[in-house]
Amino acid sequence: MSRSRIAVVTGADRGLGLGITKRLLELGWDVFAGSYLADWPELTELRQKEPERLHVIPLDVASDESVRAASRAVGGKTDRVDVLINNAGIATRYPRTIHEEQVEEELLRIYNVNAVGPMRMAQAFMPLLRAGSGKRMCFVSSEAGSINRSFRDNWYGYCMSKTALNRGVQCLFDELRPDGFTFRLYHPGWVRSYMSGELNTEGDLDADDAARMAVAYFLRDRYEGQGIQEEDRLVMRDWMGREWPW
Amino acid sequence: MDQVVLITEVHRPWEYALVQEFAKKGWRVMGCSPVPEEEFQDAFDTDKIHIFTMDTRSRESVQQAVRRIQEHTCRVDLLVCGTASSQGREAAGIAKMSADLVLEDYQANTLGPIRVIEACLPLMDNGLRRIALLSDVQGSLGLGLSGAGTGYAMSKAALHMAYTMLHGDLSGKGFTFRLFEPGSELETGDSAEAAAAYFTGAREDEERVVMLDWRGQEISL
Numbered sequence: 001m002s003r004s005r006i007a008v009v010t011g012a013d014r015g016l017g018l019g020i021t022k023r024l025l026e027l028g029w030d031v032f033a034g035s036y037l038a039d040w041p042e043l044t045e046l047r048q049k050e051p052e053r054l055h056v057i058p059l060d061v062a063s064d065e066s067v068r069a070a071s072r073a074v075g076g077k078t079d080r081v082d083v084l085i086n087n088a089g090i091a092t093r094y095p096r097t098i099h100e101e102q103v104e105e106e107l108l109r110i111y112n113v114n115a116v117g118p119m120r121m122a123q124a125f126m127p128l129l130r131a132g133s134g135k136r137m138c139f140v141s142s143e144a145g146s147i148n149r150s151f152r153d154n155w156y157g158y159c160m161s162k163t164a165l166n167r168g169v170q171c172l173f174d175e176l177r178p179d180g181f182t183f184r185l186y187h188p189g190w191v192r193s194y195m196s197g198e199l200n201t202e203g204d205l206d207a208d209d210a211a212r213m214a215v216a217y218f219l220r221d222r223y224e225g226q227g228i229q230e231e232d233r234l235v236m237r238d239w240m241g242r243e244w245p246w
Numbered sequence: 247m248d249q250v251v252l253i254t255e256v257h258r259p260w261e262y263a264l265v266q267e268f269a270k271k272g273w274r275v276m277g278c279s280p281v282p283e284e285e286f287q288d289a290f291d292t293d294k295i296h297i298f299t300m301d302t303r304s305r306e307s308v309q310q311a312v313r314r315i316q317e318h319t320c321r322v323d324l325l326v327c328g329t330a331s332s333q334g335r336e337a338a339g340i341a342k343m344s345a346d347l348v349l350e351d352y353q354a355n356t357l358g359p360i361r362v363i364e365a366c367l368p369l370m371d372n373g374l375r376r377i378a379l380l381s382d383v384q385g386s387l388g389l390g391l392s393g394a395g396t397g398y399a400m401s402k403a404a405l406h407m408a409y410t411m412l413h414g415d416l417s418g419k420g421f422t423f424r425l426f427e428p429g430s431e432l433e434t435g436d437s438a439e440a441a442a443a444y445f446t447g448a449r450e451d452e453e454r455v456v457m458l459d460w461r462g463q464e465i466s467l
Contacts, residue, residue: 064345097415098360098363098364098367098411098412098415098416099367101364102360102364104305104357107357108349108352108353108357111349111352111404112349115348115352115400115404116345116348116349119340119343119345119348119396120345122340123340123341123343126340126341145407147387147406147407147410147455147467148467150407150410150411150414151414152411152414153411153414153415156360156408156411159407159411160356160404160405160407160408161404163387163403163404163406163407164352164356164400164401164403164404164407165400166387166403167385167387167399167400167402167403167404168396168399168400170387170390170399171338171340171392171394171396171399171400172340172396174390174392175338175339175340175392176340234390246387246388246390246467
């Protein structure tokens with residue numbers, strides 16, 4: 001393994017995660033790309049172009065066992081990870097108001113992937129992240145998790161999962177910031193991706209464009225000087241740089 | 247006609263105290279608990295209180311209990327959803343986090359109230375139309391307190407989002423809402439009394455989505 005910087009990206013098969021992986025490779029990073037869809041071709045094709053620096057690892061962030069196995073697989077090839085990018089996420093297929101019966105299996109599945117998945121990843125990859133020079137954790141969240149800007153009446157599972165993710169990241173921040181970790185909590189915009197299982201063709205942003213902006217934010221340091229260390233404040237920002245209220 | 251309150255998780259001390267407060271006020275109380283109702287047989291000396299077995303972790307159990315409640319009343323004025331899974335089951339810190347417990351907290355503290363509201367809405371059309379949820383300061387993103395178990399804090403934050411969405415949907419249909427932080431067990435008596443007053447009284451800012459503690463202090467969501 002080269003001595004370049006090393007990132008782990010979840011949900012890298014397609015959409016934003018694939019775009020983030022491509023962009024990191026362009027910038028010279030080594031990438032461990034978590035793959036949930038073994039038969040989806042794009043990541044395999046990218047691997048053929050970058051066999052030295054792209055490592056595809058099977059990963060289901062909703063499974064303790066899978067996440068632990070992925071951590072062991074990465075640990076078998078490197079002794080450190082500089083940046084963890086928690087991108088994997090799913091949206092609802094059954095948007096229902098409280099006047100309709102919620103689809104419980106979906107509510108649990110969305111929470112398990114979107115909110116618990118990043119916590120599993122943080123836990124399992126902690127030794128490798130502590131050994132890295134970046135110590136940076138990035139989380140793809142959503143405006144849908146903002147309580148202060150809530151306007152929906154029928155996306156309970158998705159909105160609740162992103163609010164819970166934001167609170168979970170607050171807990172991580174409180175615990176790990178004193179150890180030198182830095183955090184990026186990010187709303188990527190409405191991306192033409194596969195969040196609901198099928199390609200959303202109506203989104204505002206192309207996945208590769210969204211990935212370029214996300215990676216720029218994930219890798220850039222925040223202001224430090226005049227007695228201020230901006231890394232000491234956890235914020236959620238969007239692709240346009242705007243800060244979102246909790 | 248007596249007003250009717252449905253309270254969940256009445257096996258817990260705070261919710262139990264709230265049952266007594268409402269009975270004192272002359273309300274009919276439909277108390278629900280995952281503990282079998284037979285165990286409450288001698289707990290209350292008034293015919294104003296009816297206890298039903300309800301495990302809010304199960305939709306089937308919730309629906310079954312609500313069907314039985316309908317045999318006693320055709321109307322629920324006030325619905326109070328208690329806390330099913332408490333803080334303290336999990337240690338703070340990511341190293342000790344159990345994903346299974348995080349999911350259990352969500353099942354109990356977030357999905358539980360949604361199941362109960364979903365099942366009770368048809369009974370609330372003709373009454374006071376008020377929904378009260380018990381929450382915790384640990385769920386507040388605005389405060390971002392440290393020290394809680396991660397799963398518990400996440401489950402309460404998710405509940406606050408559900409509360410906000412419910413408020414946006416139902417307030418236009420005449421519903422009013424209360425989000426309440428009951429405080430520590432040491433304050434149970436005073437807290438339950440304050441809650442009963444808050445849950446039944448009017449508020450001048452019903453349009454606002456707020457959480458209050460038992461002293462009436464506002465907690466940011």
